[in-house]
Amino acid sequence: MISLTSPVETWAHRWPAGAKLLALCMASVALFAASAVWMQAVAAGGIVLLYALPGAVFLRYGMRRLWPLWPFVALVLLWHLFIGATAEGAMIALRMLNAVALANLVTMTTSLAAMMDVVRVLLTPLRALGLNLRAVELAVALVIRFTPVLTAKGGMLAMAWRARSRRRAGWRVILPFLVLALDDADHVAEALRARGGL
Amino acid sequence: MERSLTQIALFAALVAALGLIPQLTLAFGVPITAQSLGIMLCGTVLGSRRGGLAALLFVGLVALGLPLMAGGRGGLGLFASPTAGFLIGFPVAAFVTGLVMERMRGVAVVWAAGIAASVGGIVVLYAFGITGLSLALGKAWLEAALLVTAFLPGDAIKAVLTALITAALYRARPTSVASRA
Numbered sequence: 166m167i168s169l170t171s172p173v174e175t176w177a178h179r180w181p182a183g184a185k186l187l188a189l190c191m192a193s194v195a196l197f198a199a200s201a202v203w204m205q206a207v208a209a210g211g212i213v214l215l216y217a218l219p220g221a222v223f224l225r226y227g228m229r230r231l232w233p234l235w236p237f238v239a240l241v242l243l244w245h246l247f248i249g250a251t252a253e254g255a256m257i258a259l260r261m262l263n264a265v266a267l268a269n270l271v272t273m274t275t276s277l278a279a280m281m282d283v284v285r286v287l288l289t290p291l292r293a294l295g296l297n298l299r300a301v302e303l304a305v306a307l308v309i310r311f312t313p314v315l316t317a318k319g320g321m322l323a324m325a326w327r328a329r330s331r332r333r334a335g336w337r338v339i340l341p342f343l344v345l346a347l348d349d350a351d352h353v354a355e356a357l358r359a360r361g362g363l
Numbered sequence: 364m365e366r367s368l369t370q371i372a373l374f375a376a377l378v379a380a381l382g383l384i385p386q387l388t389l390a391f392g393v394p395i396t397a398q399s400l401g402i403m404l405c406g407t408v409l410g411s412r413r414g415g416l417a418a419l420l421f422v423g424l425v426a427l428g429l430p431l432m433a434g435g436r437g438g439l440g441l442f443a444s445p446t447a448g449f450l451i452g453f454p455v456a457a458f459v460t461g462l463v464m465e466r467m468r469g470v471a472v473v474w475a476a477g478i479a480a481s482v483g484g485i486v487v488l489y490a491f492g493i494t495g496l497s498l499a500l501g502k503a504w505l506e507a508a509l510l511v512t513a514f515l516p517g518d519a520i521k522a523v524l525t526a527l528i529t530a531a532l533y534r535a536r537p538t539s540v541a542s543r544a
Contacts (some may be wrong), residue, residue, distance in 0.1 A: 167430045169438045193443065224379055230440065230529065237445045239511075241500055262445035264499075272428045272438030280427040300368055305427075307372035308379070315373075315380035337523050339397070340531050343377070343404065347393045347539050350373040354366040361366055 168277045171201050171226065175219040177274035182283045189271045196263050202252050205259035212266050223273075231262060238262065281305065300363050311349065318345050367413055370541070374405050374417035375424070382433035398433050399518060402453050402526040404482035406460025407476040408532065410542035415458030422453050452488045459483035464542040472533040472543065477526030484525070485518050500520020 177185070184218060199205060216227045238258045245254025281302075319342050326334035357363065378401035405414035421431065432450075439452055462484025467475040489511060497507035499533040533540045 169430055189439070197419065202446075203512075230438075233436065234444060235432075253501070261445060262498055265440045268443040269438055269440035272440060275428065277427055277429070278457040284423075284427070293383065298529050302367055304372040305424065308371065308375045308420060308424055309429070311373055311376035312383070313381040315376050316383045319380050336528070339381075339400070339404075339524070340535075341410065343528065343532060344536070344539070346373045346377045347370070347408075347536075353373070354369040357365045357369065363368065 169272050170276050171219075171223060171273040171312065173219055173223045173226075175274055177224065177270075178276070180274075182275045182279035183286070185271050185275060186283060189267060190268055193264055196267070200256065202256040202259065202346055205256050205263060208263050212263055212270070215270060216266070226247075227266070227269060227273065229267050232268055234262060234265060297363060303357075303363070314349075315342075315346060318342070370409060371413050371417045371420060374401075374409055374414070375421040377401055377436035378405065378418070378421045379424075379431040382431065383435070386426035397521075399449075399453075399456075399484060399488065400521040400524060402457050402531070403460055403480040403521060404528065405457040406462075406483050407464050407479055407525055407529040407542060408540055409461065410465055411458050411461030413541065414461040415454050418457035419454035421452055425450065445499035446492065447497050449488060449492035451495065452491025455491065456483045456488040459487045461542055468543065471530075472540070473526050477522055480522040480525040481519075484522060485515075490517075518535070 196205070196208060199208065213224075216224045231289060238261070241255050241258045245251055245257070264330075268328070285298065285302075288296060288301060320336070322338045323334040323343055326338055376512055377399060381397040381401040405417045408414070409417060425437045426442060426496065427432050428437060428438045432441065441447060460479045462478035463482050464475055467478065470478075479492065489508075493504060493507045493511060496502070497504045498512060500507065502510075538544055
């Protein structure tokens with residue numbers, strides 16, 4: 166499966182993932198503390214600059230990923246226009262866009278493997294409480310492998326339905342879908358046990 | 364142990380797959396994402412612990428940057444967006460759904476699953492979602508609650524479907540409904 170890491174190599178790809186996540190946390194806290202519209206505007210300018218540095222492709226892709234927020238931006242602006250607090254509305258809308266854009270930036274410049282390393286470090290203390298790290302890693306790998314498998318099987322079920330019915334596959338295909346997933350889980354569990362288990 | 368692990372992983376994948384399958388038209392021709400239906404099913408089928416862990420695994424992988432949410436969305440940006448509360452609430456919703464399901468062993472599966480899905484997948488999930496919305500938009504809790512009422516009918520349908528699907532699964536293969544086994 167393709168993760169959301171940007172294929173455009175940037176300088177930030179080589180930075181340690183832990184540092185980027187820590188910086189994101191602090192920047193997000195700062196964003197939510199900055200309650201003046203000019204502060205948010207300055208932050209927005211800085212973020213656009215960060216997106217623009219790696220080139221036009223990166224900038225376009227990054228901006229497109231903010232598009233799903235438009236209903237919320239429109240809602241906030243209209244609402245605050247209506248109650249006559251335009252500055253506050255602009256501040257909230259900008260803050261929302263800033264926070265999401267910054268977080269997206271970390272996702273776009275950090276590979277799945279680097280993220281997984283951070284998770285491993287964070288989960289290590291929990292080993293004392295009996296957490297099996299190998300099991301967590303195996304579960305992650307299984308989800309990554311089985312999401313496309315199950316999606317394909319679900320598509321087959323929908324097609325099988327269409328071969329027999331004039332209507333589109335409705336909620337009724339979810340039951341066989343569920344059974345498929347449970348069967349797969351049993352088979353994989355047996356295969357794991359046959360190979361020495363966890 | 365192996366079986367619990369693979370069930371958790373496969374249900375996390377199932378929730379993702381339910382979001383990726385295009386045009387899964389539910390009742391009355393309303394095209395809604397089946398992802399929260401998957402979260403409810405995690406709880407009613409796998410029970411509190413495994414169901415909650417499956418949802419947690421799903422949310423964790425979204426945070427790592429995998430495009431598992433409906434429409435191929437994912438990444439840390441979702442956790443900063445106004446709808447972050449719903450995403451963060453997924454594991455708790457699945458856990459509570461499973462807990463309610465396990466507490467109602469004496470009740471017929473269809474009713475138990477319906478009530479469990481409503482409590483976990485609607486009441487708990489909306490509590491998280493509305494809180495997130497009110498924080499991101501700077502609105503009072505009740506104002507934010509008004510915004511999401513539009514999605515209530517869809518989620519009510521999903522709770523009913525969860526009840527019907529879980530009951531059908533229990534009829535066909537009683538041992539598969541781990542929350543009852």
